[in-house]
Amino acid sequence: MSEGLNLKSMVAGHIANIPRSGIRDFFELVQGREGVISLGVGEPDFCTPWHIREAAIYSLEKGQTSYTSNLGAPRLRSAISDYVEDFFGVRYNDADEILVTVGVSEAIDLALRALINPGEEVIYHEPCYVSYSPSIAMALGKAVPVKTYVEDGFSLRAEEIEKVITPQSKVLMLNFPTNPTGATLDPVEMEKIAELSIKHNLIVITDEIYSELRYTEEKHQSIVALPGMRERTILLHGFSKAFAMTGFRLGYACGPAVLIDAMMKIHQYGALCAPITSQAAAVEALENGAPAVEEMRRSYDQRRQFMVRKLNELGLPTCDPGGGFYVFPDIRGTGMTSSEFAKGLLEAENVAAVPGDAFGEAGAGFLRCCYATSFDELREAMTRMGRFLKSIGVE
Ligand code: PLP
Numbered sequence: 063m064s065e066g067l068n069l070k071s072m073v074a075g076h077i078a079n080i081p082r083s084g085i086r087d088f089f090e091l092v093q094g095r096e097g098v099i100s101l102g103v104g105e106p107d108f109c110t111p112w113h114i115r116e117a118a119i120y121s122l123e124k125g126q127t128s129y130t131s132n133l134g135a136p137r138l139r140s141a142i143s144d145y146v147e148d149f150f151g152v153r154y155n156d157a158d159e160i161l162v163t164v165g166v167s168e169a170i171d172l173a174l175r176a177l178i179n180p181g182e183e184v185i186y187h188e189p190c191y192v193s194y195s196p197s198i199a200m201a202l203g204k205a206v207p208v209k210t211y212v213e214d215g216f217s218l219r220a221e222e223i224e225k226v227i228t229p230q231s232k233v234l235m236l237n238f239p240t241n242p243t244g245a246t247l248d249p250v251e252m253e254k255i256a257e258l259s260i261k262h263n264l265i266v267i268t269d270e271i272y273s274e275l276r277y278t279e280e281k282h283q284s285i286v287a288l289p290g291m292r293e294r295t296i297l298l299h300g301f302s303k304a305f306a307m308t309g310f311r312l313g314y315a316c317g318p319a320v321l322i323d324a325m326m327k328i329h330q331y332g333a334l335c336a337p338i339t340s341q342a343a344a345v346e347a348l349e350n351g352a353p354a355v356e357e358m359r360r361s362y363d364q365r366r367q368f369m370v371r372k373l374n375e376l377g378l379p380t381c382d383p384g385g386g387f388y389v390f391p392d393i394r395g396t397g398m399t400s401s402e403f404a405k406g407l408l409e410a411e412n413v414a415a416v417p418g419d420a421f422g423e424a425g426a427g428f429l430r431c432c433y434a435t436s437f438d439e440l441r442e443a444m445t446r447m448g449r450f451l452k453s454i455g456v457e
Contacts, residue, residue: 074242075093080196084420088404090268092414099443101431102414104241106306111354114305114347119445120341128338132330133322134162134314135341141348142314149273151287158319162164162336162344166271166300166313167193168329173267173296173315174201175291176324177233185226186235187218189242189390189418189425192270194235204230207425215381216243219420220254223224227262234264237286239272240422242430243390244366244383246276249283256288266295271313272386273305274355276362282385296325301340303387304355305347310340362387365433365440372444373431377456390418394427396456404429410453 070078085102092098109115133139139156147153154160161171170193178184180202186194200203204251206226210216223234234255238247247255257267268285276282281294286295300313315325328333366382369389377390393403400417407413418428433440449456 063456066183074200076202077082080199083192083196085192085416088414088416088420091408092407095408095412098408098412098414099435099439099446100414101433101435101440101443102416104304104432105136105308105434106358106387107434107436108306108358110305110307110310111347111351112355113350114307114343117346118310118339118343121339126342127339128337129336130162130341132326132335133158133160134336135338135345135411138162138341138345138348141345142197142316146297146299146316147278149282150270150284152284152292152297152316157321159316159322161315161322161329162341163300163313163315163329163334164336165302165311166269168333169196169298169300169313169325170194170267170269171200172325172328173321174198174203174233175328176321177201177265178203181230183228183230184233184235185223185231185264187237187240188423189216189240189428190235190420191237192243192421195422203233204232204311206366207422210245211424212379212428214306214380215383216240216245216390217250218245218251218255219249220251220258223255223258227258227264230415231262231264232391233267234259235267235269237269237271239275239383239385241272241426242388242416242418243381244388245381246278246384249280252285253288256285256291259294260290264294266291268295268297270297270299271303272298273404275359275362275387276385277359277366278384279380296321297365300345301347304358305346305351307340307343310337310342310343312336312340318372351439362434367432368437368440369444373447376444376448376451378451388434389426389433390428391431392427393418393429396451396454398454400426400429406454407447407450411450413443413446413450
């Protein structure tokens with residue numbers, strides 16, 4: 063290395079300032095340990111259904127190894143258009159209102175970069191998925207978190223959003239069901255939030271990645287379907303969670319053509335297109351995947367009920383989440399911080415769960431447990447957690 067070359071100082075300021083993910087920090091502690099039961103990673107424990115994997119294999123067998131259109135393969139865009147209309151009740155034109163992306167992760171980044179001028183504000187509810195605040199920073203926007211509270215089941219109230227709106231507010235990000243809490247959005251509040259977005263001319267980015275994984279009576283509803291919202295909403299969805307396809311790295315954005323075109327401009331020079339093999343599998347998932355999704359949903363539901371019951375019995379108050387595959391027990395009664403509890407549990411009992419404040423300050427005093435792991439492991443994890451609680455005097 064040449065003398066005097068300070069590489070740290072070469073890193074762009076707004077990137078250097080992004081904190082490391084609290085989840086990553088925690089998983090460094092987990093690595094190398096034997097016999098750990100992980101309630102940590104937010105990933106389905108199912109392998110991708112066989113007929114979907116088969117579609118990927120056939121695609122390769124047919125020699126489909128090229129780029130696709132930047133927007134995504136026409137057949138997939140057409141399948142997305144039909145699926146989204148059926149599931150969300152909103153029709154998008156497959157020619158210019160749908161963009162296939164490398165996971166919802168890329169779609170979040172594209173949507174923010176396409177919309178935000180430096181310093182413009184993005185409002186989002188916390189605790190939230192770990193990528194939101196860094197993605198806003200990378201887009202040079204200003205992150206404006208709105209706290210949600212356990213008393214409301216971590217759902218969002220419109221009045222809390224209204225309090226933080228300024229002339230610089232441009233985007234509102236929503237994610238229901240929510241990672242890490244599993245919260246769903248009350249329909250009355252959803253209507254108020256839609257009215258607020260229209261009144262203050264906000265663009266809404268709605269991350270619908272857990273939409274199929276709902277456990278309440280009512281059918282999932284997205285804000286995009288409310289009057290006046292389609293024209294100001296970018297709907298993000300993907301295949302990772304409901305179809306158990308995390309490794310395929312595939313998602314999509316639906317929205318007004320002008321916004322999709324702006325996102326496409328970034329995508330075509332960055333990713334160019336999503337992988338063709340994954341796109342072939344995704345067509346099969348959308349057209350014939352519903353029975354497998356329902357089977358997985360039922361299985362998550364049984365595990366969700368078990369976890370909520372067990373954690374409450376152990377003395378950790380836990381809301382009944384309406385969606386996703388996470389529970390978010392309240393550990394404040396132990397007198398420990400989230401990190402102390404998570405580290406203590408890992409060291410004493412080899413159970414890994416993520417400290418709630420990894421998802422923003424509003425998650426302090428909570429723990430995220432992903433229940434997408436076998437019943438045997440969940441039972442054992444709860445036995446170990448019970449032992450840990452006893453050892454610290456909570457019974
Ligand atoms: N959005 C939320 C709320 C998530 O929880 C996740 C993954 O955990 C993602 C987006 C990223 O999904 P993908 O695998 O499609 O990039």
